[in-house]
Amino acid sequence: MPDNLEYIESYFQQALNAGEKQAFEERCETDEAFAKEVAFYIITRETLREELLAKKQQEWKKLKAEEESAPVFSISKKSTLSKWIMYAAAACVLLVASMFLFEMQSSPQRLASQYINNIDLSQTMDASHDSLQLGIAAYKNKDYAKALGYFEGVAKQDTANSDAKKYTGLTYIQLNNYDKAIEQFDALANMKGLYYNPGDFLKAVALLKRNKSGDEATAKTLLQKVVSENESEKETAEEWLKKF
Amino acid sequence: MLEQDIQILDGLKGEYAKRTRYEQILYRQYAYFIDEGARKYNLNNDDSFSAYSDTILSAIHNIVNERFDGRSSLKTYLYQIFSNKCIDLIRKNTTNKHQVHKTMPVADAMSQLPDSTRTVIDGLITNELKATVRKQLDAIGEKCRKLLLMFEDGLTDKEIAAILSYNTAAVVKTTRLRCLDKLREKILN
Numbered sequence: 001m002p003d004n005l006e007y008i009e010s011y012f013q014q015a016l017n018a019g020e021k022q023a024f025e026e027r028c029e030t031d032e033a034f035a036k037e038v039a040f041y042i043i044t045r046e047t048l049r050e051e052l053l054a055k056k057q058q059e060w061k062k063l064k065a066e067e068e069s070a071p072v073f074s075i076s077k078k079s080t081l082s083k084w085i086m087y088a089a090a091a092c093v094l095l096v097a098s099m100f101l102f103e104m105q106s107s108p109q110r111l112a113s114q115y116i117n118n119i120d121l122s123q124t125m126d127a128s129h130d131s132l133q134l135g136i137a138a139y140k141n142k143d144y145a146k147a148l149g150y151f152e153g154v155a156k157q158d159t160a161n162s163d164a165k166k167y168t169g170l171t172y173i174q175l176n177n178y179d180k181a182i183e184q185f186d187a188l189a190n191m192k193g194l195y196y197n198p199g200d201f202l203k204a205v206a207l208l209k210r211n212k213s214g215d216e217a218t219a220k221t222l223l224q225k226v227v228s229e230n231e232s233e234k235e236t237a238e239e240w241l242k243k244f
Numbered sequence: 245m246l247e248q249d250i251q252i253l254d255g256l257k258g259e260y261a262k263r264t265r266y267e268q269i270l271y272r273q274y275a276y277f278i279d280e281g282a283r284k285y286n287l288n289n290d291d292s293f294s295a296y297s298d299t300i301l302s303a304i305h306n307i308v309n310e311r312f313d314g315r316s317s318l319k320t321y322l323y324q325i326f327s328n329k330c331i332d333l334i335r336k337n338t339t340n341k342h343q344v345h346k347t348m349p350v351a352d353a354m355s356q357l358p359d360s361t362r363t364v365i366d367g368l369i370t371n372e373l374k375a376t377v378r379k380q381l382d383a384i385g386e387k388c389r390k391l392l393l394m395f396e397d398g399l400t401d402k403e404i405a406a407i408l409s410y411n412t413a414a415v416v417k418t419t420r421l422r423c424l425d426k427l428r429e430k431i432l433n
Binding site: 009014028037038039041042044048049051057060064196238 | 294374
């Protein structure tokens with residue numbers, strides 16, 4: 001009786017109207033054969049879900065093992081008090097040091113340099129794309145030429161991949177090729193439909209780093225645009241504009 | 245909502261390949277819950293991992309089906325599910341010592357039924373039935389099994405048609421329901 005199964009599926013997919021729903025529930029209570037079919041449907045879905053979960057768990061266990069074997073990239077919460085105290089102390093030292101550096105280095109060019117140095121590619125990384133992963137690993141190892149090869153390869157193959165454009169641009173900045181970086185961020189800024197698009201902001205960063213005549217003024221205009229049009233990295237742009 | 249959350253949600257609602265990538269990103273993002281679960285609920289690491297992976301699967305299911313309204317951050321939302329899963333696991337471990345023949349309530353689907361209907365259906369769900377379903381699922385053929393698993397994974401008939409090269413979503417739906425019917429006949433007749 002596939003019709004019954006379709007009917008049962010419609011109920012659990014919430015595709016029935018209120019009257020149909022009530023009729024379904026009443027039938028479960030009065031028609032034993034139908035109730036058995038509903039029980040069969042539920043238990044089958046549950047069994048499939050368990051099988052699916054087991055399959056996913058295998059995949060995720062592999063990820064867990066990978067992260068454990070590469071502690072440099074892992075973020076985990078430690079439970080012992082002593083470790084917390086150690087971390088808190090380290091955080092205080094870092095905070096004081098960063099406040100000191102922040103006070104010392106507040107020119108627009110230094111702000112841009114700090115931003116680039118502190119950027120963490122793993123925050124938006126694509127976990128299963130091998131080339132992007134390899135590129136990120138190379139970038140973190142400061143092997144920018146190698147990273148560029150990976151990122152440009154992905155960007156060429158998948159022109160809609162915004163991460164590839166962003167990473168390519170950031171790598172060009174690290175290689176001091178600001179013109180190429182600006183090209184990438186221009187292309188990123190022109191991509192439509194992204195929830196997170198730091199194209200304009202990163203272009204401003206690249207301009208500040210290049211620091212040719214007029215670049216700082218253009219960067220300032222771009223940062224103002226980021227703020228006024230509520231673009232990605234708006235908060236950082238606001239902070240920087242106060243320091244200009 | 246955090247930019248990062250928005251990106252993850254968008255990725256999970258994307259096409260299959262993108263969704264698979266973002267499942268891994270989501271899994272990694274809050275994997276430290278596993279240690280917290282073990283500590284807070286006194287679970288062993290395997291049980292805490294099990295609760296966490298179950299959490300991720302449920303959250304993905306809700307997100308894909310537009311049942312996550314975004315009123316809390318993804319982290320808060322996941323942690324609530326995770327806490328419930330940990331408590332369920334503790335309860336299940338305790339209950340299983342006393343109940344041999346009854347299976348635990350089937351959470352997701354059963355919760356949609358009103359109390360009186362749930363009581364009727366619950367009375368028909370036993371560990372024996374579950375064992376039979378599991379056994380017969382192995383006997384309905386790899387093609388059927390794959391189709392049913394993909395549907396369970398939240399893929400629409402249209403997406404399945406594209407991945408498995410069926411002509412239309414309607415063909416997938418018919419095939420899928422026939423697979424279920426085949427299974428039903430083996431079990432109920």
